[in-house]
Amino acid sequence: MLKIGKYTFNSRLFLGTGKFPNFDIQKEAVLQSETDVLTFAVRRMDIFDPQQPNFLEKIDLKRYKFLPNTAGAKTAEEAVRIAKLADASGICHMVKVEIIGCDKTLLPDPVETLKATEMLLAEGFTVLPYTSDDVVLARKLEELGAHAIMPGASPIGSGQGIINPLNLHYIIEQSSVPVIVDAGIGSPKDASYAMELGADGVLLNTAVSGAGCPVKMAEAMKLAVKSGRLGYEAGRIPKKTIATASSPADGLLV
Amino acid sequence: MLKIGKYTFNSRLFLGTGKFPNFDIQKEAVLQSETDVLTFAVRRMDIFDPQQPNFLEKIDLKRYKFLPNTAGAKTAEEAVRIAKLADASGICHMVKVEIIGCDKTLLPDPVETLKATEMLLAEGFTVLPYTSDDVVLARKLEELGAHAIMPGASPIGSGQGIINPLNLHYIIEQSSVPVIVDAGIGSPKDASYAMELGADGVLLNTAVSGAGCPVKMAEAMKLAVKSGRLGYEAGRIPKKTIATASSPADGLLV
């Protein structure tokens, strides 16, 4: 049972809603993932094409907790404005602070992220900042009162998986709030690995929406997150450079 | 549906039966794993303690396919003798050729493994040789007629996981018989990774029997194998060194 702020979730997999081939595949993938939390972005409507379909038409609004992101913001102030707009919809529960500091790597801006987190907490939001795997930065976000820490595994959409397990381990170890590994997950083993490290959850999007078959990959990720969590709870064997026989050494016939 | 020789299996997880804390935990772990194939070793009985309990007492013999190994053999001839003894029990279906060539690393002997595989095939056995990840050696085993190839991920019981994914990829790509990644799996992500690479199955033992909670780890491995297989079938996103936004670039508010 994962608890963030005043919300509890059965699933430890958070799913983004960007770039699915179409809304039907997206709907089916969301169902297969068994996620409780959906992420999306805030954008202007196209007044020249007001009949444009919207992905929410296919989604049962009562079934999920909504985590809008502040993507597009380059400053804390812009992020706060986007968060408030999202909040005005009346359907949102939390906010993902996402302030990109580099257009090429899409890595977050540590200073603006700290500032936005502080401002949104002051406004009473449930705040989940997307951050780099800088260990001290993660601690400062927690000290401000962030409800969860969301360090990236690798750059958004890169599918590089977990590049620095040591930093994630440090962040998980030091945090008393949930740690959700966000961004960079490319395949089920990456999601499983994040959970094995002790993460409380995984947030991913492109790994599912960009897969050859998003629906199947959504199920794969659901199972991967569960397997990693169970593996973490079960306690893995230590890594050794010496082999150990699984068959007994006594009673040999020869 | 995995097919090896004349047998088909629903589960792609093969489980070894060595070194469980006790037979009750083993029984429960075997059930949780939902495996169809159990591996075990052939040993002399202790005539000075004939009442010694045996793990098979707890196992429903009709429910599984049995894959005895030839562990303890150092030559092809010894392996064939062990295989025939196992066969005489009337309960076995296949044989895992396991001829250790190095007591420290427990890595297999390529020459004796080739020889034993050839001899056992001539005797009509369904033969699954445990081998190193030597790509050409794997092809020669297939050319002899081996019913599956079982390359190691890393040394037996080391928990190092998949050290050389490139060789496994080559072996999987070249093989027209099933490839079961055997030995070295340490945690669920390793099992998931093996399946993502396109392996047809995973055989593991210590990762479950040596875990803090073997029963939980058995379930974790079951899910990990499924997640990796689904991920392989779904088709993962490519790895990129440039990030790609999951939120749209148009309709920005700022």
Add this chain to the structure above:
Amino acid sequence: MLKIGKYTFNSRLFLGTGKFPNFDIQKEAVLQSETDVLTFAVRRMDIFDPQQPNFLEKIDLKRYKFLPNTAGAKTAEEAVRIAKLADASGICHMVKVEIIGCDKTLLPDPVETLKATEMLLAEGFTVLPYTSDDVVLARKLEELGAHAIMPGASPIGSGQGIINPLNLHYIIEQSSVPVIVDAGIGSPKDASYAMELGADGVLLNTAVSGAGCPVKMAEAMKLAVKSGRLGYEAGRIPKKTIATASSPADGLLV
């Protein structure tokens, strides 16, 4: 030729002076390394043991450029005080901003590091901040006017080498000031790797002072840094998953 602020260096290896077995070994290691830059810390004298020998007695002060660090500081203000004390010695040329934000990982405090860098630049120092591999943080340090960026390869003294080559690559690519990879180097290949990635230099200490034979390791590191730099300038071959023969395919005898 490496240029930082108004200084130029023939050697791209910066050497720390901590924890050598004794001052004679340190002196010999420093000579073997052929470094131009020595790092050290600022500390109170022990007034109860004023005759305590000091490592500088063995060092030719005219031969090196000195880079005192601000280790021990937990805030920007403390770092500035330490930098000014070091400067008052009249022998220093630059300052390494080192503000630890976590006693266990010894990872730097991003906020205080930014602040101290800004304050010291305003005071006219030549400032080289030790930072995490947070890409946007590195850019902000450069925007403040830092004379070089010193991202860590892994935690101080851990010998883990380069854990995240992608972030280092991003930092090197975006920086117009020199990038010196600082902390975590464990062996020559790590130093060579940092230079291959395009780093302008490497700063290390424990890898040499803690080695079995510090003098020999100092020479090893000197060669490793040169090899990596030459490799970077020469341009390495691409990595491929398909092999390519080095012997010709025509004129075969068979």
Add this chain to the structure above:
Amino acid sequence: MLKIGKYTFNSRLFLGTGKFPNFDIQKEAVLQSETDVLTFAVRRMDIFDPQQPNFLEKIDLKRYKFLPNTAGAKTAEEAVRIAKLADASGICHMVKVEIIGCDKTLLPDPVETLKATEMLLAEGFTVLPYTSDDVVLARKLEELGAHAIMPGASPIGSGQGIINPLNLHYIIEQSSVPVIVDAGIGSPKDASYAMELGADGVLLNTAVSGAGCPVKMAEAMKLAVKSGRLGYEAGRIPKKTIATASSPADGLLV
């Protein structure tokens, strides 16, 4: 001082002579590398272009030890024929058994390699077999009497570097004859790493001949091999997951 059979070498870098842009660059690269051992292949002359220049025209034949390879052979018999032809030139000293078992990966054939090694040893050759990193196979080659073992780091020309350091470590540890890491080296750090692991030497070709500037890369590799060897002799610090300060904890100003 490296000793193989009855030969001793000052340099631990063996250089292949394939695929250089031209013979002048090759000659200069060979000089810069300071190698003592050159490898080459045996091929038919083109009788329709008998004036074709040959790379040996540029090489001082007295300066080097020559290690012809048996590339092109697919069987032990073919390899022995090629070795004898090379030997008839009167300029060769050793032979590199290279019997490719897979055209795509160019990985060696373990069975034919064992056979050819045995046959050539019986003929009195100084035999250096190129092999996979199969640990038991390497031991069998040594038991046959091979004068050195040459395991591949990764596929020929792939530039993937050392994929499986554990197997190389096992082979180096078990061998009483020199171990030369052959094939797959892509950059100086790879060569340095091989030597750090305790290898007695490195054989490479494409990493130099295919580099942007082969002459510079040849020098880089020379330094990398030396740095790795010195690092091995000096004894590296252990890897730790906990940081250790290089500056002292006492005498703090604050």
Add this chain to the structure above:
Amino acid sequence: MEIRINGNDVTIPENLTTIQDVINHYQFKSPIIIVEHNDHILKKEDYDQTKLKPGDHIEFVQFVGGG
């Protein structure tokens, strides 16, 4: 009347006098609409009391797929 909507200068029919009128006019398909009127976020219940005057700038905002 000349106003600015989502960054575009548009002329709306004279019969559109409130935010609600404009919304009805566009018949946006999106199930969720958020409105910002002259940098001030509106509550739904204020849509029809909010009168428009020339030069107003309005943002009609929705949720779209994102991660």
Add this chain to the structure above:
Amino acid sequence: MEIRINGNDVTIPENLTTIQDVINHYQFKSPIIIVEHNDHILKKEDYDQTKLKPGDHIEFVQFVGGG
């Protein structure tokens, strides 16, 4: 009678004359027993026809946990 069982020289009571007798004597708990008699693997149905003579060597083999 002196015979060799599983690598041990043992003296078995005179009333044990067949493989089946020896099996009954030991009452092995293992559900699966495989018997090798003088390097020859026996079928179950041959256990009670297989007579023992001094110096025979027998292997009683079972399955144990292994991977």
Add this chain to the structure above:
Amino acid sequence: MEIRINGNDVTIPENLTTIQDVINHYQFKSPIIIVEHNDHILKKEDYDQTKLKPGDHIEFVQFVGGG
């Protein structure tokens, strides 16, 4: 006279009246000494003009090995 040096309360002989006197008194072996007098960093040339009074706090600082 009672002063504070490097965090320790010490009583120095009455004949020590300047920073330079104290430095001479301790005969520090370190080739480089930096002096902070009542939170104010001193130049070398000021050592002998800088008079001490009871309660002064002084920091004698040096360089030590570090990375």
Add this chain to the structure above:
Amino acid sequence: MEIRINGNDVTIPENLTTIQDVINHYQFKSPIIIVEHNDHILKKEDYDQTKLKPGDHIEFVQFVGGG
């Protein structure tokens, strides 16, 4: 005369009667030449005693760049 050289059927001038004659004829530039005559490797000193007859097959081999 019709012989086979390096896998090619060639007709050589009648005045070429020994291996050495053929080598001189081609004037190979390669500093090192190895000769196989009817599957038999020749020593240099045998080049001019080795007579050719129709149908002989010869391999002229050299060293080329390789790794």
